[in-house]
Amino acid sequence: MLKSVTESFANIIHGLKVGHLTDRVIQRSKRMILDTLGVGFLGTSTEVFHKVSQYSKIYSSNTSSMVWGQPDFRLPPSYAAFVNGVAIHSMDFDDTWHPATHPSGAVLPALTALLESLPQRAKFSGLDLLLAFNIGIEVQGRLMHFSKEASDIPKRFHPPSVVGTLGSAAAASKLLGLSLTECQEALAIAASFAGAPMANAATQTKPLHIGNAARHGTEAAFLAMLGLQGNKHILDLATGFGAFYTNYSTKVLPSLDSHSWLLDEQDVAFKRFPAHLATHWVAEAAAAVRRHLVLSDGALLPADHIENIVLRVPDVQYVNRPFPDSEHEARHSFQYVACTTLLDGDIAVPSFFKDQVSRPQVTELLRKTKLEHPSDNLPNFNTLYCEVSVTLKNGATFTECCNTFYGHWRNPLNQEDLEKKFRANATKVLPPNKMENLINTVKKLEDLEDCRVLTTLLKGSEETSKTSSM
């Protein structure tokens, strides 16, 4: 019997069990969970996080969940999901997938919020969490396979706001144990919360796309639980989820028996510095060029000798910013990342602080920089490349090209570097012993009997929260 696409999604969400998880999916998703927690902790120091927290704290409720790293700050679950989601995406430091979206930030904060808010007697194991998490990821990936344009770097709607909202709803539905019908309704309801335009990328509002995806997905699940109904064929219709795409072409999902995980086939990329993924190719190529220009890594760049800098990059308009004047713009600027890397030799979290963005030496290099868009360089995270050419005043030109940066799925961060990134991110928020504890807990998540062990570790600690002032 021909099922609707939407039904097949509900079937998957409702029917998948812990036994369907593969080893590779477990390993990959644990890495995603760790990275997401870390960037979330770091993100609790940002201005955007501060603002959405100020907004959200007017709300209280009987059930509450915790804001990551802030032991005394509790919010209703959907708001905890919201602010934690904003923290995760606040610095554009969270994971990226192919087709393009930031999958984990829409899902994980919704799940931790729910875990805490559910009654004492409800017990969830690490595997339960992993299953719900992976369902949230899988749904996002499957949705993106319904349009060619989703494979490319987005132009109209910000994918987390589109697929992330539904992924969050799917994950929340799983954890809440919704019925098959309720799972389907949650997807339909979530679609009516989905969709935010690309133009707010590179602004302070962008992180809300993820925060809202987490929050609204949670809401959609709660509303479905209360019996609210939407269009049961939401994913089948061009007037449904297809509204977000110019070309939309669906396929019924395989049955449970033939289920395979997209994450098994296609890993995510983890970022090494907090900026748009496309800039990561540029940073590596720029670092390689720099080695031609200086005698040693620590030496100063002979900036005066540089005549011009050419970046051959894909045509991605919202990352083309010749003179960014905010941290959010700097995170979405090929030019800024190239010039900062050339100047400093490396690029990291502090490179995007406001005072760094406005440095005269950077501006000087920016003036010499231009972009070219080779026709074979498509705006697609699986195939793009970045070439950096620096020409000196004496005419010598040095060119390096990066096809696959370290952290891309073709060259994944090793476990040590992933944990290093986590520690660097979590250090202001977690004391050292808790940090190691959390790393180990996530490392063995599939063996964890009670997720409360995990959520307790997310609190941070009282001493740390006093020193890290908002």
Add this chain to the structure above:
Amino acid sequence: MTRHLPLSQKGRMQCGQSVTESFANIIHGLKVGHLTDRVIQRSKRMILDTLGVGFLGTSTEVFHKVSQYSKIYSSNTSSMVWGQPDFRLPPSYAAFVNGVAIHSMDFDDTWHPATHPSGAVLPALTALLESLPQRAKFSGLDLLLAFNIGIEVQGRLMHFSKEASDIPKRFHPPSVVGTLGSAAAASKLLGLSLTECQEALAIAASFAGAPMANAATQTKPLHIGNAARHGTEAAFLAMLGLQGNKHILDLATGFGAFYTNYSTKVLPSLDSHSWLLDEQDVAFKRFPAHLATHWVAEAAAAVRRHLVLSDGALLPADHIENIVLRVPDVQYVNRPFPDSEHEARHSFQYVACTTLLDGDIAVPSFFKDQVSRPQVTELLRKTKLEHPSDNLPNFNTLYCEVSVTLKNGATFTECCNTFYGHWRNPLNQEDLEKKFRANATKVLPPNKMENLINTVKKLEDLEDCRVLTTLLKGSEETSKTSSM
């Protein structure tokens, strides 16, 4: 330092002002003195109608669900749910549930280009009015100004694409323009700065957009509830200094993302400001269903008069061979056999057959037991639609023709171009108030009802809006008898 924006980010800036800036300028700069008499009159009618359908909507299942959801939230400032004196919620949630109530039965106003303008705006404003500190005082004119700014912004946005003029296909307009209209109105009432007004629009855009497929489902009312809620949130977030893309309305990657073709224009200056509502009134519905069905109902009622000897007589249904409805091609209102109240409200066929059968169509016509009546189903089986090529899916130009052919071969055809309640033939004040009374009666005692009618009637003279918001409470005796 000079900004060097890539051309793609400049949008259409004339004299250095972007479209988005011109919106912020209007929102921030318009004053009570800019309101015209006609705009005041029209918007008071909209306010009254919206309150009434909102009160009625508090008896619906969808309202009940979103209330159950929302009441887990409490906060220091709270606002009231219309008609429920003891039910208070944080302002954005009050806006949310009241907005859902308003659109719960598809009974709220419709404009041209197509959207439901008032439901996204009014509940946000009443929620804010209540939640602001005691010392803040807003007059009826302040409310009217903020309300009209919320309406105006929606209209102006819809002028940026041809497709907005037609009945929508992809995104439900209230979720798109309504969210920004709500943000604009809230910004005005909150007294945000020019920059904050602009940011609120940008932030709101990231909450906008819900697909049409959820029309005719129980989720559709949330489009309005969310527009009200999220617009409020966007204004609050802007007040906290959150920033978005200042050129959100200029860009195809901004608000243009919601449209296939998007073409903007800078708004006129404050001095040359004119209100769209002045030029173009709304339509008020006489029964709770999609606007397009209102043409069908009138045509069907006219045909019925050929078939029966008097209005009260039974329709000789057995003698009917077939029923043809010549209507515009609007897929989501083409439902031959609706099986829920939400579907029935979006069905040319259901409205035609119910009107033929009963002689009239009103709120109770959509109750579940009515929808499933065998006599209706029998007529539905004989009904088909045709889509004449000259009948475009546009609320300004569409028509509906109903043809009933009897078994003896006689055919009776009537056509409706403009139904009573359409902007070309507006409900008179008496009928508008009658609709309000019928809607509000379960929720407000008679004296309060009259009080409210009169207060709204003279809203421009009201010194303190608290008089208005107090009347929205309903009363304790009434709320006990009207059980959820």
